[in-house]
Amino acid sequence: MGGATAGTASQRGSAAPARPPRPGLMAGRAFSFWLVNYRRNWFGSAISSFLAPVLFLASMGFGLGALVDAGPGGPAMGVAYVAFVAPGVLAATAMQTGVGESTFPVMAAVKWQRQYHAMLATPLTVVDVLLGHMAFIAVRILATAAVFLAVATLLGAVLSPWALLALPAALLCGLAHAAPVFAFSATQERDTGFMLLFRLVVTPLFLFSGTFFPARDLPPVLEQLAYATPLWHGVDLCRQLSLGTPEAGPAALHVAYLLLWFLGGLLVARRTLTRRLQR
Amino acid sequence: MTSPAPAGTLAGQVPAGPLIEARGLVKRFGGFTAVDGIDVSVAAGEAFGFLGPNGAGKSSTMRMVGCVSPPSAGTLRILGLDPVHDGSAIRARLGVVPQRDTLDEELTVRENVVVYARYFGLSRAQSRAKADELLEFAQLTERADDRVEPLSGGMKRRLTIARALVNDPDILLLDEPTTGLDPQARHVLWDRLFRLKRQGVTLVLTTHYMDEAEQLCDRLVVMDGGRIAAEGSPRELIRQYSTREVLELRLADGVAGSEPARVAELLARDARRTEVLPDRVLVYTDDADAAAAEAEQRGFAVVSALTRRSTLEDVFLHLTGRTLVD
Numbered sequence: 086m087g088g089a090t091a092g093t094a095s096q097r098g099s100a101a102p103a104r105p106p107r108p109g110l111m112a113g114r115a116f117s118f119w120l121v122n123y124r125r126n127w128f129g130s131a132i133s134s135f136l137a138p139v140l141f142l143a144s145m146g147f148g149l150g151a152l153v154d155a156g157p158g159g160p161a162m163g164v165a166y167v168a169f170v171a172p173g174v175l176a177a178t179a180m181q182t183g184v185g186e187s188t189f190p191v192m193a194a195v196k197w198q199r200q201y202h203a204m205l206a207t208p209l210t211v212v213d214v215l216l217g218h219m220a221f222i223a224v225r226i227l228a229t230a231a232v233f234l235a236v237a238t239l240l241g242a243v244l245s246p247w248a249l250l251a252l253p254a255a256l257l258c259g260l261a262h263a264a265p266v267f268a269f270s271a272t273q274e275r276d277t278g279f280m281l282l283f284r285l286v287v288t289p290l291f292l293f294s295g296t297f298f299p300a301r302d303l304p305p306v307l308e309q310l311a312y313a314t315p316l317w318h319g320v321d322l323c324r325q326l327s328l329g330t331p332e333a334g335p336a337a338l339h340v341a342y343l344l345l346w347f348l349g350g351l352l353v354a355r356r357t358l359t360r361r362l363q364r
Numbered sequence: 365m366t367s368p369a370p371a372g373t374l375a376g377q378v379p380a381g382p383l384i385e386a387r388g389l390v391k392r393f394g395g396f397t398a399v400d401g402i403d404v405s406v407a408a409g410e411a412f413g414f415l416g417p418n419g420a421g422k423s424s425t426m427r428m429v430g431c432v433s434p435p436s437a438g439t440l441r442i443l444g445l446d447p448v449h450d451g452s453a454i455r456a457r458l459g460v461v462p463q464r465d466t467l468d469e470e471l472t473v474r475e476n477v478v479v480y481a482r483y484f485g486l487s488r489a490q491s492r493a494k495a496d497e498l499l500e501f502a503q504l505t506e507r508a509d510d511r512v513e514p515l516s517g518g519m520k521r522r523l524t525i526a527r528a529l530v531n532d533p534d535i536l537l538l539d540e541p542t543t544g545l546d547p548q549a550r551h552v553l554w555d556r557l558f559r560l561k562r563q564g565v566t567l568v569l570t571t572h573y574m575d576e577a578e579q580l581c582d583r584l585v586v587m588d589g590g591r592i593a594a595e596g597s598p599r600e601l602i603r604q605y606s607t608r609e610v611l612e613l614r615l616a617d618g619v620a621g622s623e624p625a626r627v628a629e630l631l632a633r634d635a636r637r638t639e640v641l642p643d644r645v646l647v648y649t650d651d652a653d654a655a656a657a658e659a660e661q662r663g664f665a666v667v668s669a670l671t672r673r674s675t676l677e678d679v680f681l682h683l684t685g686r687t688l689v690d
Contacts, residue, residue: 110483111452111483114482114483114485115483117479117482118482118483119480121470121471121475121479122468122470125471183549198468198469198470199464200466200468202432202462202466203467203468203483204482204483205432205455206430206432206455206460206462206466207455207456207457207480207483207530207531208452208453208455208483208485208486209452210451210452210486286412322409332381352599362432363432363433363434364393364433
């Protein structure tokens with residue numbers, strides 16, 4: 086027993102790690118925690134994050150799609166409705182995963198399980214903590230989007246090999262929502278704000294950002310509003326790729342706009358998280 | 365002739381001066397001043413304590429030393445470095461036991477240590493080896509693969525301490541390490557802290573338990589209202605702020621309202637200080653037995669007379685008052 090930590094003193098100095106790397110470069114250490122953490126609940130979360138969009142695709146794409154495609158004028162978009170709606174649901178799913186992963190888990194790490202506090206007692210900085218968690222959120226978005234895209238492809242809802250690029254597009258779309266929501270979550274004392282966020286922001290976005298029907302079918306004011314949302318840009322980008330009709334100009338604009346939300350969100354999140362954790 | 369002390373403060377080198385040095389250190393939260401200009405200096409190998417009632421500013425001080433809370437004013441150097449600019453480098457050499465455990469209750473005991481070791485940049489293999497060694501030290505080997513959540517408070521606390529040692533820290537910061545633990549758990553924990561102290565680890569702890577401070581601290585400061593009210597070794601503080609012995613007189617129920625005060629006044633002639641409490645009269649003197657004899661001789665309605673040595677608790681109550689803080 087006595088010898089268990091005899092090395093603690095004798096090794097002091099020689100065993101001390103070298104000066105830690107620059108802030109942000111230790112994000113991998115925070116990321117590895119989230120992976121360990123995910124091992125204990127991956128099954129339930131993987132099932133639910135995959136099942137919901139597939140059910141949506143089945144009911145909207147095939148159920149509603151049968152009506153739409155049989156309606157006057159035939160397939161409204163020039164393609165089967167299921168091919169129209171699949172990339173929409175892909176982008177919306179990426180958003181939902183991104184938002185879901187940056188609300189309750191962030192609050193838990195601040196208040197309930199307090200993992201962020203544990204991290205900040207080590208060489209990790211707030212930037213490492215933020216980027217490490219964001220990297221894990223990216224993995225979750227990517228995994229969910231990949232599974233959905235594979236299923237949609239099997240169901241014949243994907244029309245072009247360009248759709249492979251819809252995967253990074255969906256990732257960017259998810260991150261463009263995750264970062265600002267992360268910034269918001271870091272300011273919250275209770276989880277009641279999340280209910281409002283889901284009801285007043287996420288659900289309307291989901292329904293009216295061109296996911297299930299073109300935004301141009303909305304009344305003019307709402308249409309302009311839809312174009313301002315990052316989700317509409319994510320949906321349109323994924324749709325162009327999935328239908329095989331990408332246009333360089335608009336696509337570049339979508340990417341730039343989504344990047345703006347992501348990077349802007351990260352900057353604000355760094356601020357709110359620092360305020361919360363290092364008062 | 366030994367080689368000169370290293371002048372640099374790179375990792376692994378301990379500066380020649382104090383490990384922690386604060387001058388006029390202030391922490392404000394909005395309009396509230398939690399720490400109000402304190403001077404503190406902690407030398408290598410020392411066990412240093414912050415003693416004080418709730419709200420005295422102990423935890424705020426610890427958070428500043430732990431480099432997670434930037435000082436509002438004053439200077440603070442830790443291991444010769446500036447916590448605002450070199451916080452990450454300083455934290456790499458600190459072990460932190462926070463007031464509230466930050467254990468991941470869903471993970472196992474071992475996973476908690478391994479994950480934490482990874483934050484310090486230890487490899488997977490190093491982390492596992494370190495976890496085995498530290499869980500042995502913390503007497504948790506048998507629970508290594510159990511989840512943390514159902515463990516007792518004492519076990520969780522020992523795990524937090526084990527975790528704080530993964531980087532072989534130069535300084536171990538302990539914020540109320542034994543608050544809420546039962547006596548057995550406290551003594552086991554003290555034993556572990558003694559071992560660390562013997563190994564040369566510098567301990568900095570806060571507590572509001574006098575026995576803990578007397579047991580563990582070479583030197584301590586008593587904080588009150590964000591300021592330092594007194595500083596010294598437990599023995600020095602008792603000598604300076606109290607007497608060698610204390611007589612506690614309990615008077616019979618029903619003695620007249622002015623009687624205790626009269627007793628105190630009469631006994632005060634030979635005592636350094638007396639204090640009248642609702643149920644007792646305390647006489648601070650160098651010879652409590654003599655005072656007790658005198659009380660008996662004068663025929664006071666004494667129910668019980670307890671003579672005892674002065675403790676840090678007497679110092680503490682003298683300096684910070686008997687009023688409830690929260």
